[in-house]
Amino acid sequence: MVLSVTPANANYVFRALSDPTRRAIFEELTRQGEKTVHALTRYAGVSQPTVSKHLTVLKRAKLVRHRRQGRETHYRAQPDALAPMADWLTLYGAFWHDRFDRLEAFLERMEP
Amino acid sequence: MSNPAAESPRTLVVERVFPHPQEKLWRALTEGPLLAQWMMNNDFEPVLGRKFQFRTEPVAHWNGVVDCEVLMVDPIQRLSYNWGVGGSDSGLQWVVLWTLTPAEGGTHVRMEQSGFRSDQQAAYQGASYGWQKFFGALEKVLSGGTS
Numbered sequence: 001m002v003l004s005v006t007p008a009n010a011n012y013v014f015r016a017l018s019d020p021t022r023r024a025i026f027e028e029l030t031r032q033g034e035k036t037v038h039a040l041t042r043y044a045g046v047s048q049p050t051v052s053k054h055l056t057v058l059k060r061a062k063l064v065r066h067r068r069q070g071r072e073t074h075y076r077a078q079p080d081a082l083a084p085m086a087d088w089l090t091l092y093g094a095f096w097h098d099r100f101d102r103l104e105a106f107l108e109r110m111e112p
Numbered sequence: 113m114s115n116p117a118a119e120s121p122r123t124l125v126v127e128r129v130f131p132h133p134q135e136k137l138w139r140a141l142t143e144g145p146l147l148a149q150w151m152m153n154n155d156f157e158p159v160l161g162r163k164f165q166f167r168t169e170p171v172a173h174w175n176g177v178v179d180c181e182v183l184m185v186d187p188i189q190r191l192s193y194n195w196g197v198g199g200s201d202s203g204l205q206w207v208v209l210w211t212l213t214p215a216e217g218g219t220h221v222r223m224e225q226s227g228f229r230s231d232q233q234a235a236y237q238g239a240s241y242g243w244q245k246f247f248g249a250l251e252k253v254l255s256g257g258t259s
Binding site for chain 2: 092093096097099100102103104105106107110112
């Protein structure tokens with residue numbers, strides 16, 4: 001019950017967010033809405049090819065999506081893709097609520 | 113109880129007031145045989161640095177073992193331990209923190225499970241370490257790195 005967090009996309013999501021720069025890019029997009037690769041490069045303080053590489057990883061995890069407009073590519077966050085992260089909360093949430101119930105019942109029969 | 117998902121995707125909080133004295137709650141949380149009655153079989157002892165395990169029925173993707181180490185024992189108030197699933201190096205690591213406070217008609221019990229190490233040493237190392245380790249480890253488990 002405790003560790004069956006295995007949706008198909010989960011690996012990509014966790015891998016994508018295990019890198020601090022990618023996490024920063026994702027969080028920035030979550031806060032700011034849409035941003036161009038140029039703007040993200042300025043924000044992240046690393047080279048544009050590096051940012052593009054990070055964006056590819058985020059895209060594969062479906063954490064961001066992009067659209068082209070003229071010569072610029074715009075990215076936006078897709079927070080729904082964070083669902084696998086929510087899964088451990090759900091699983092452990094159920095686990096702990098169950099244990100709290102058991103604790104409550106146990107306290108009733110425990111010596112004072 | 114609170115809604116942890118709204119605050120942070122990394123922390124889970126479960127709270128409840130039990131109509132029992134704080135000392136009794138502390139015993140239920142820290143005496144191995146009592147703990148086994150409602151939590152899981154264990155070899156827990158409330159000693160700082162004590163390594164112990166919770167054991168339950170194995171299921172798919174999990175051998176039923178939780179590897180723990182006592183991080184904090186603050187009698188009748190706070191208890192904290194690591195919560196590791198799937199091996200100490202390659203598995204998932206959480207920190208569980210129990211906080212007991214007197215409440216009207218009993219004791220308020222708060223359980224916080226977090227992906228960060230909340231002890232001082234890790235705070236010194238920086239929060240990104242905990243996050244990274246957490247996700248790095250989770251990734252390994254999800255890709256079948258453990259039994």
